[in-house]
Amino acid sequence: MEFLVHIDIAWPADGDAARKEAIFQRELEQGQVLARAGKLRRIxxxxxxxxxxxxxxxxxxxxxxxxxxxxxxxPWMSITAHPLALHPNDPRVLGIVPQLQS
Amino acid sequence: MEFLVHIDIAWPADGDAARKEAIFQRELEQGQVLARAGKLRRIxxxxxxxxxxxxxxxxxxxxxxxxxxxxxxxPWMSITAHPLALHPNDPRVLGIVPQLQS
Amino acid sequence: MEFLVHIDIAWPADGDAARKEAIFQRELEQGQVLARAGKLRRIxxxxxxxxxxxxxxxxxxxxxxxxxxxxxxxPWMSITAHPLALHPNDPRVLGIVPQLQS
Amino acid sequence: MEFLVHIDIAWPADGDAARKEAIFQRELEQGQVLARAGKLRRIxxxxxxxxxxxxxxxxxxxxxxxxxxxxxxxPWMSITAHPLALHPNDPRVLGIVPQLQS
Amino acid sequence: MEFLVHIDIAWPADGDAARKEAIFQRELEQGQVLARAGKLRRIxxxxxxxxxxxxxxxxxxxxxxxxxxxxxxxPWMSITAHPLALHPNDPRVLGIVPQLQS
Amino acid sequence: MEFLVHIDIAWPADGDAARKEAIFQRELEQGQVLARAGKLRRIxxxxxxxxxxxxxxxxxxxxxxxxxxxxxxxPWMSITAHPLALHPNDPRVLGIVPQLQS
Amino acid sequence: MEFLVHIDIAWPADGDAARKEAIFQRELEQGQVLARAGKLRRIxxxxxxxxxxxxxxxxxxxxxxxxxxxxxxxPWMSITAHPLALHPNDPRVLGIVPQLQS
Amino acid sequence: MEFLVHIDIAWPADGDAARKEAIFQRELEQGQVLARAGKLRRIxxxxxxxxxxxxxxxxxxxxxxxxxxxxxxxPWMSITAHPLALHPNDPRVLGIVPQLQS
Amino acid sequence: MEFLVHIDIAWPADGDAARKEAIFQRELEQGQVLARAGKLRRIxxxxxxxxxxxxxxxxxxxxxxxxxxxxxxxPWMSITAHPLALHPNDPRVLGIVPQLQS
Amino acid sequence: MEFLVHIDIAWPADGDAARKEAIFQRELEQGQVLARAGKLRRIxxxxxxxxxxxxxxxxxxxxxxxxxxxxxxxPWMSITAHPLALHPNDPRVLGIVPQLQS
Structure with missing residues (x-):
């Protein structure tokens, strides 16, 4: 099942920049773990x-x-998850491949 | 450039069912036109x-x-369009292909 | 998967009372169909x-x-569906049965 | 009388992790006390x-x-309580038991 | 148990004035029925x-x-009901009678 | 003139418990002063x-x-005051006394 | 006592223009009645x-x-009334008269 | 041109009372300066x-x-400014003086 | 003085298309009148x-x-007008002309 | 493509004034860099x-x-970006130059 997820990150304006960078680095890595597992599809x-x-x-x-x-x-995220149902006209469902407009 | 679009359709509860069906049919067709043109990617x-x-x-x-x-x-739609910027960790940008978990 | 669903029904104040009663009767019946199928659990x-x-x-x-x-x-409903995740402390998950306070 | 309760917990992102774990442990225990007393039914x-x-x-x-x-x-919770009235079609009121779909 | 109730009445601006007056008259009567039954306490x-x-x-x-x-x-009302819990300092609970300031 | 008042108190979750208790004690006393003066009617x-x-x-x-x-x-309160006008059907205005339903 | 009042008027876009003009004319007259009575101070x-x-x-x-x-x-108005308390620094309370800046 | 201005002041509940008093004193003085200059008309x-x-x-x-x-x-204020246009029925524009109701 | 204006137009989904086209044509003309008068600057x-x-x-x-x-x-518009003050860094105020990036 | 951008800056009321001034100075400079690059058009x-x-x-x-x-x-900004589409009646698109009203 797919979910559309909205994430707002509240990092204090005066927070420690080095720590922020380190956590963000780990964030990117974990995002890629989720992507390889097929859970995170787009961001x-x-x-x-x-x-x-x-x-x-x-x-x-x-x-x-x-x-x-x-x-x-x-811990710094404010998250809202929107559940998604299949739409009969979803291009992925219909197998529609965009055609080049040349 | 990608946009995330939220569409709410306000069809009167007592509206003409046959007309609704006819318009919805044309709606599906036009959605497919947009999909083949590469404009509508998912719904x-x-x-x-x-x-x-x-x-x-x-x-x-x-x-x-x-x-x-x-x-x-x-004419029956209430639409909100959210502009989207590239995220450095987008699986599509990184070319990450989900791996089967078998 | 469980969903918490909020439903508001907008029936015109001056709508046909007999029709309203007839539709509401069918609504009750369909609700019971969904209940017997295990889809509607509480309302x-x-x-x-x-x-x-x-x-x-x-x-x-x-x-x-x-x-x-x-x-x-x-057609008269305005619906919002909240997705629900399991909570480790859910009495149903833990198999807790209320004890009478006598 | 039943109430639907929405609880948001605002624990500081940089709060003490051990203290958080200890309080959460006591939270689970108290939740079970309320469940055994028949007050907390689902979460x-x-x-x-x-x-x-x-x-x-x-x-x-x-x-x-x-x-x-x-x-x-x-003290960290933001709570909204929604009062609930009996619905004539509530499966629990009607004594409807889901039937297996085999 | 007490409830604080907020009621907004949406009568069409161009509605039939005589009918409005007649319904409002019955509304007042039913309000008094509820008051005598001890259900409606203040408005x-x-x-x-x-x-x-x-x-x-x-x-x-x-x-x-x-x-x-x-x-x-x-049928014309939009209603929100706020559940009320006892407050230890409620003048009615404490039996406080206002004293004249002469 | 009557006012319906909504008060939210934002006391820090980690605030000093003894101080909170002391202020709350004085709060109760001042509430009773206002009640005896006929200003605070219900809470x-x-x-x-x-x-x-x-x-x-x-x-x-x-x-x-x-x-x-x-x-x-x-200083910790967030207050909204709703002005109230007399309603012709107010039980107190009409002098309606609830009748016991025995 | 003073009130700040916000009024939105919802006249149907396709409403009868002559009727609108006639009612608006009476509206202006009644506004002046309220002004002469000292009730409407500014608009x-x-x-x-x-x-x-x-x-x-x-x-x-x-x-x-x-x-x-x-x-x-x-009947076409949507009104919100904000109660106003005296401010110790109100120019009218202090009797301050603007001085010309020449 | 006139503006209706809404100001909310967020002074920390535990802020320094003496400093608050001192700033508020200067606030009153500056308010009077603005009043004498004809900029602040009412508050x-x-x-x-x-x-x-x-x-x-x-x-x-x-x-x-x-x-x-x-x-x-x-710096502690949250301000919203509403622009105001002349209303043809403004008592001040029409020169209407309230008449005593004796 | 500049204003940023947000306009939403609520034309009934089933409104007369020819009439809509005719009014929209006059709308464009009047917009150009306002533009030539220097009142409407951008849309x-x-x-x-x-x-x-x-x-x-x-x-x-x-x-x-x-x-x-x-x-x-x-008559079909819902309008909100935001008053604008000069910003010391406004490119137009500073006379900054974009430089081509070739 | 043009965007209308709304920016709110949350600088703590008790923040360091000298630091604020220094950052604001750099803010102005960077704003001018963006203006000369043709990215920031008005503010x-x-x-x-x-x-x-x-x-x-x-x-x-x-x-x-x-x-x-x-x-x-x-880091102190709360930003909302509104995407803008061309309007057929935009004075800039039409090349309309305001005419002096003398």
Whole structure:
């Protein structure tokens, strides 16, 4: 099942920069672990914020919670998870491949 | 550039069912036109609502507006478009392919 | 997977009372169909509103959407579905049976 | 009378981890005390948050307040209690038992 | 148990004035029925709106729903019910009688 | 003139418990002073929160401000005051006394 | 006592223009009646809306409700009344007269 | 041009009382400077809050910003400025003087 | 003085298309009148909505109201006007001309 | 592509004034760098707040994020970016030059 996830990260403006960098480095690594496991499918930055929209594919909300709470920045995150149902017209469901417009 | 789009459709509860079906049919067709053109990339139903989250890839907000306003149900839609920036850890950017967990 | 579902029903104040009663009757029947199928587990009225909180147990968001959209009052409903994850302290998970306080 | 309770827990991101673990341990124990007393009926995690939805069955709002304020994490909680009325179609009221779909 | 109830009445601006007057008359009568039964304890107008705050004393949320849905204007009402717990300093609980300041 | 007052108290979760107890004690005393002066008429706890709804009867908003700002917990309070107008159907205005239902 | 009043007027976009003009004319007249009675002290347009902020000086919320509900456009209005307390630094209270800056 | 200004002051509950008093004293003085300059016309307390509504008359938003940011409490203020347009029925515009009701 | 204006247009989904086209044509013309008068400086579409952000330069809120209410679609518009103050770093104020990046 | 950007700056009321001044100085300089690069086109102060509306012209949301996150005050900013589409009636698109009204 897919979930659309909105994450806002509240790092204190005056927080320790080196520590922030170190945690963010581990965050990237754990994100890649989740990606290789097929749980994190896409992630986009929200322009102008330390925030992102991401797309997860997991068994259910319990597995989603495990994935999200495994992130090193989890304690600083404010997260909202939107459950997604299949749409009959989803290009991936229909197997539609974009055609080049040349 | 990608956009995350939230669409809520307000069709009157007592509206004409046949007309609704006819417009919805044309809606599906136009969605597929947009998908083949590479503009509509994914679409998910929001469970319990006539609403969806969708992912568009277009040149800019002007092309996004053209795509969305080409939908037959557009006059009944309430739309919010969230601009998306690249995230350095996006699995698609990194070329990460999920590995089977067998 | 369980979902907590909030449903508000917007029936026009001046709507046809007989029709309302007929649809509501079919609504009750379909609710019982969903209950016997193990999908609708609990439902509570929100005092003072034609609205309810209900608890669904379904495979995923897609099955939830099918269940909700099968309700005769669906076109008049405004629905929000909250995904639920297992809590390690859930009395049902722990098998705790309330003890009488006599 | 039943109440649907929404609880968000605001523990500082940089809080003492050992203390957090100790309080959470006592929280689980007190939750089980409330469950055995028949006051806490169900509890679910909200995916991605230190938050939960729970179902209480108590005499009234005064007893609900006593139950909630007995929780060790109470000072860190932001709580909203939704009063629930009986719904004539509640599967528990109707004594409906889900039938296996085999 | 007491409930603080907020009621907003949405009567169409161009609605039939005679019908409105007739329903409002029945509304006042039913309010007095509820008052004599000890369920409706106080009611105040919200200045500038066809809306009120009221104080109910009932067995539970189910009885509250019955009381509110017995009101002739119920189909036009938008209602929010706030559950109230006893406060140890409530003047009524403490039996405090205001003293004249002469 | 009556006011319905909503008060939320934000005491830091890690605040000094003894100091909190001492201030709360003085708060109760000042509440009783206001009750004996006929200004504070009722006060209810909001279940699950350090918060209350209360009913004040004062000359005007200026006297209400004086009463509220005399409370020892005032610096920690977030207050919203709702002005109340007389309702023609108020049981107190009509002199309705609840009748026992025996 | 003074009240700051926010009024939004919802006249249907396709409503009868002549009727609108006639009611608005009576609205202006009744506003002047309230002004001469010393109840309506100031009124300002909110730019871009059929809406206004106004300043009333009345005995209490009950008299405010009478004044507002006497307005011919009242059935189309959505009103919020903010109670105002005296501020020790109010120029009118201090009797400060602006000095010309020449 | 007139502006209706809403100001909320967030002074820490445990802040230094003497410093608060000193700054508030300077705040009152600067408010009077603005009043004598004809910029601050009225100011009201919002009952139960350290907050106010005030009425400014300035050349434009730039002069308004200068006036507001000259206030000693400005760093603790959260301000919203509502632009006001002339209303044809404003008693001050019409030169209406309240008549005594004797 | 400049204002940032947000306009949402609520045209009924089933409205008369020819009439809509005719009014929109007049809307464009009146927009150009305001542009030539130096009042409407910029206007942008909000992607996916019949809505826009626009930038006005007018004497004050009264002139802004006159400009906005002169638009043929005004009765269908929901408008919010944000007053703007000069920023010391505004490129236009500083006379900064973008340099080509070749 | 243009973006309308809303920025709120949360500098602690008791923050170090000299540091604030130093960072703000660098902020102004970086703003001018962005202006000369043609990315920051306009910036306005929101009266009464340390906040602004600004207009950016960049390739896409990714370039916008780079521009915004290059600002020295970025860690203290709360930013919302609104994507803008071309409007057929934009005075700049139409090449309309305001005519003097003499």
């Amino acid at each position: 986009w930055r929200i322009p102008g914020r330390w925030a992102n929209w991401s797309l997860y594919e997991v068994a259910d909300a319990t597995e989603l919670h495990e994935a999200l709470s495994s992130l090193p920045l989890y | 998910w139903r929001i469970p319990g609502r006539w609403a969806n989250w969708s992912l568009y890839e277009v040149a800019d907000a002007t092309e996004l507006h053209e795509a969305l306003s080409s939908l037959p149900l557009y | 509570w009225r929100i005092p003072g509103r034609w609205a309810n909180w209900s608890l669904y147990e379904v495979a995923d968001a897609t099955e939830l959407h099918e269940a909700l959209s099968s309700l005769p009052l669906y | 679910w995690r909200i995916p991605g948050r230190w938050a939960n939805w729970s179902l209480y069955e108590v005499a009234d709002a005064t007893e609900l307040h006593e139950a909630l304020s007995s929780l060790p994490l109470y | 105040w107008r919200i200045p500038g709106r066809w809306a009120n705050w009221s104080l109910y004393e009932v067995a539970d949320a189910t009885e509250l729903h019955e009381a509110l849905s017995s009101l002739p204007l119920y | 209810w706890r909001i279940p699950g929160r350090w918060a209350n709804w209360s009913l004040y009867e004062v000359a005007d908003a200026t006297e209400l401000h004086e009463a509220l700002s005399s409370l020892p917990l005032y | 300002w347009r909110i730019p871009g809306r059929w809406a206004n902020w106004s300043l009333y000086e009345v005995a209490d919320a009950t008299e405010l409700h009478e004044a507002l509900s006497s307005l011919p456009l009242y | 009201w307390r919002i009952p139960g809050r350290w907050a106010n509504w005030s009425l400014y008359e300035v050349a434009d938003a730039t002069e308004l910003h200068e006036a507001l940011s000259s206030l000693p409490l400005y | 942008w579409r909000i992607p996916g909505r019949w809505a826009n952000w626009s930038l006005y330069e007018v004497a004050d809120a009264t002139e802004l109201h006159e400009a906005l209410s002169s638009l043929p679609l005004y | 306005w102060r929101i009266p009464g707040r340390w906040a602004n509306w600004s207009l950016y012209e960049v390739a896409d949301a990714t370039e916008l994020h780079e521009a915004l996150s290059s600002l020295p005050l970025y």
